[in-house]
Amino acid sequence: MTIHHKIDAKTAELIDEAIGELPVKLGSLAAKLGVQVFRATLPAGISGEIKKIGEDQYAIRINRHETVERQRFTLAHELGHFLLHRDLIGDGLSDDALYRSKLSNSVEYEANRFAADLLMPRNEVEKLLKMIWVSEDELIQYASKHFGVSAQAAQIRLGI
Template sequence: MADLRDKLETLNTYIGFREPPIDVVGLANLLGIKVYDAPWPESVSGKIQKDERKGGSSGFAIFVRESDPETRKRFTIAHEIAHYVLHEHLIGDGVFDDAMYRSGLASNVERQANNLAADILMPWSYLTPMINGKTAKDLAETFNVSEQAMQVRLGIFA
């Protein structure tokens, strides 16, 4: 993937032809990124790094804490994909994200990655028509995200 425009077009095309829940590992693979589980402590959620051995065709690999619940892993993968799409030039030797998705990068960079991760996992084009008559819990199950992530997406802070 050469530039931001190409990466965003790939994201939009992929998401546009899928139904929720979005297959984030499939998206990572399409972008040329391999995804691996890692035996990390609770203080680390994920990492994206340039890795010529383990990386996909892009040369990048994402690692997620293997003991996390599936919904957490999915958000972590989407978050790391967002770093690749938006901040590839900042990745360097790797970007570790702690349990609060803080990497040491500027807070606006992390906010951008979180926002794009939410757009990947819970696209408004699918979410909006489903909102009426469903609870955040129902929607979270449909999109295979945590109830907390769905509440944040919907602007509900419990």
């Protein structure tokens, strides 16, 4: 499943492989894409950042003081910038807690959409929505654990 039309076939294959096992192993995917990932103490209100560190090398720093689920979404979001907006990164790009940066709202929306699609693949979400024998709260909690995301991210993706 190709997540976005801007992604080449080789990268789409890596993504398809990664989403074959949930929760998605984002660190492994980043390594296969050639992106270094670090957990770091970032300024208050900054969730993550991506910077060019060499000729064609990039590094992502994730705020170590946020929840693991938040860190996962931030990493997926920054990978979205790497794959979709590499030409816009320049010397670096920082996203605040609301995933806003110096880039346009549409670019941030694309990175958020990419992160949601990567962490919570549509076909898996559709399977969960068929679980009518559970309450909405139970479904949200199950999806949160299943995908390794926050309850809020799961709720938004499930459309509940």
